[in-house]
Each structure stands twice: as C-alpha cells, then as structure tokens.
Amino acid sequence: MDEELTVLKSIYLDDLIINNDQETSISITIYSNGDENDFDPDKRLLFITLIAELPSTYPDIDSPKITLCRSRGLTDQQLDELNSLISSCLELNSGSCVLYECIELIRSKLSLYELPHEACAICLTLINNRNDIIKTNCHHFYHKNCLASYVQIKKNELEEKYQEAIKCKFAMEKDFRNDIEDPVCRQILSSTVIEQLPSSTIETINNKEENRELIKKLSPNIRQWQERTHALFQQQKEKGGIINLDKTQEIIFS
Template sequence: MDEELNVLKSIYLDDLIINYDNPISLNIIIDSNGDENDLDREKRLLCITFIAELPSTYPDLNSPKITLCRPRGLTDEQINELNSLIYSCLESNIGSCVLYECIESIRSKLSFYELPQEACAICLTLISNRNDIIKTNCHHFYHKNCLKSYVDMKKIELEENYQELKKNGFYIERDFRNDIEDPVCRQIIANNVIEQLPSSSSSSSIEQNSNEEHRELIKSLSPHIKQWQERTHALFQQQKEKGGIIDLDKSQDMIFS
C-alpha cells in the first residue's frame, strides 16, 4: 500500500491529499482535460472529488471504499455512470492496486462528456459549443453573449444607482459600480471572468451575421410559402377590421382614459 501511495503522490503531486489516520484515506479533485489539455484548471469545465478509504487489508483482501462527491457540470445520470465505472473497476481488480486505474478512468470519462449538461441560466438553453461557454468564479455556466448582455445591463443599472446616491448627497463608502452579481447565486463575478467576455464590436458583429442569415432565409422561401404568408396576412387584417382580434394597445388606452 505504501508503495502505491508514493507512486500516486509522485504522479499527482499536490493535487492528491493523503490522510494517514486509521483508516488511511486520500482525495483528489478530478477534472476533465479541457480544450487541448489546457493546464489552466479553471478552463476545465467538469470536475468531481474522488475520495478513497483504504482498509488495512487493502489490496490483498479488500477493495477501497470509494466515494464521488461535489460534482460540477454533471447530471445525475452521468454521476451514476461514474459510480458504475468505479464499481466495475474494483470488481475486476480484486487483490490488486486499483487507485490509479480508478482515477484515470474517471478523468477519461469526464473528458468524454466534455461539456456541462446544464442550461444557460440566462437564456435557458443548453450550451452545445465549447467556444460559446464561459464559467464564472462561482462555477456557473453561461453563453458568453448571454452573460455579456447581462453584464452590460447591470453596469448601466449600477452606474445609475451610483449617480443617484451621489446626486442626493449620500455617503458612498466605496465604488460599487463593478460589483456585478452572478445571475444564479449573487456572488460578485470576478474581473478576470468579465475580461473574457466578447467586446461590444464582436457582439454587434454576431448580431449582424444573425440578421443577414435571417434575410437570406426569407429570400430562399418558396413561392408557395410566400403566397401562404400573403393569404394569412390578408385574413388577419380582415378579422382585425371585423373585431375578431383584440387590439391590446387600443384596449389599454380605453382602460386608462
């Protein structure tokens, strides 16, 4: 056992924490590889904590007790798959050192999953492209452009609040204009996260491309669909003139007049 722990420590260095109490236990945070095996752990989107308790009879007679906890970016189904993977690994290696194989099997599986199976909390849709994703310092995932729009809106709001307090003579203890809260947990988003967001010029470029694609789609509509659109519009106008469709703007004017 001691030899295996020394080998693991030489491989994982400070990432591996060993507790030599009775029973001996160890834990390590296992990350997905990230884009092109990036060494920056903050760019690795998925992770889970691996904890192993080693009985005194390991590895000759008993297998370690392994627990997976504190997952990030994983669904319940994926966590169940990881637990099944650990179970199979232990079953097939009874009487042998198995910790390295278990750890690397989990790491390989995380890299296979690649992207967090969470919806962007702003637009509520799944993130399907690694290049579109950004992770905050509090480990929430968003589309970059969604978070960019949110940050821009909050900056305007904080600036208005700051100027209002200043105008009315209130004492301002510190400048809070950059205290932009995460949309989910309300922790302050770190500056290095905001610096990763696209610039206004690139955001407008993306919007322009989207509008051009929309115009091209309209141009490519078949004559049959265009005729159907014209008939539908004519029917809408006819029903509106006969009172079959409620004009919300006019109704609101009548209520408040």
C-alpha cells in the same frame, strides 16, 4: 499498499492527498482535460473528487471503498455511470492494486463528457460549444453572449443609480458601478470574468446569427402558430382593434 501510494504520489504530486489518521485513505480532485495546454485547474469545466478508504487487507483480500463527491457540471445520470464504472473496475481488479485505474477511468470519462450538462441560466438552453461557454468565479456556466448582454444591462442600471445618487447628494461609501451580480447567486462577478466577455459589436452580430439559427430550427407547428398570430394581428389592426399610440398622441396634442 505503501509502494502503490508512493507511485501515485510521484504521478499526481500535490493533487493527491494521503491521510493516515486511522485507516489509510486518499483523496484527489479529478478534472476534465480542458483546453489544450490549459494547466489552470480552475478553468477546467468539469471535476469530481475521488475518496478511497484503504483497509489494512488491501489489496490482497479487500478492495478499497471509493466515494465520488463534490462534483461540478455533471448530471445525476453521469454520476450514476461513473459510480457504476468504479464498481466494475473494483470487481475486475479484485486482489490487485486498482487506484490508478480508477482515477484514470474517471478522468477519461470526464473528457468524454467535455461540457457541463446544464442550461445557461439566462437563455435556458444547453451549452453545446466549448468556445461559447464562460464559467464565473462562483462556478456558474453561461453563454458568453448571454452574460455579456446581462452585464451591459446591469452596467447601465448601476450607472443610472449612481448618477441619481450624486444628483440627490446621497452619501456613498464606494463607487458601485462595477458591482455586477451573478444572475443566479448574486455574488459579485470578478473583473477577470467580465474582461473575457465579447464586445457589444461582436455580441450583436453573434446574437443575430444565433437568432437566425434558432428560427431555422423552429418546428413546423411553431412556424404555423407564428403565421396564424401574424395574420390575426394584421386583421385586428385593419379593423381598428390595435391601438396605435403614436396616432393617439398626435390626436391628443393637436
């Protein structure tokens, strides 16, 4: 066992934590591969922590007890699959050193999963393109364009509040115009996250393209519903059932 731990430490360096308090145990946080040449673990989209408790009779008699915990971006179904794979790996390698196999098995599966299997909390649709995704400093995932639109709206709101506070001569401890909260947890978004967002011009173009794609994907039932509601709107408008606010104001002020 000691020889195996020495080899693992030489491979994973500081990522591998060895605990010798009572029974020996190890822990390592395993990340998905992320973008090519991206060595910053915090930029990886998926991760999970593997904890292995090693009995004194390992590896000759007993297998280690492995627990997967503290995951990010994984569904319950994916976690069940990982646990099942670990169980199979332990069973197939009974009586031999198995820690490296378990760690690399998890790493390979995370790379296959690739993207966090969760919806953007702003538009409520799944994120299916790595280039479209952004992870905030509080570990939430959004489409870049969705978060960019949200940030711009919040910036405008904060600017209005700031100018109103100045106008009313309210005492302010600091300039709060850049204190934009995460849509989910309300933690302040870091400037690093905001700097990664697309400009408003790019955002507008992309949004138009996304809307066109969304329209193409609409089911026939939704298209029929749109046509019926549009026809009903025109019918009500022709019969005077729709109030034209502009004409009403002209009559009032004339």
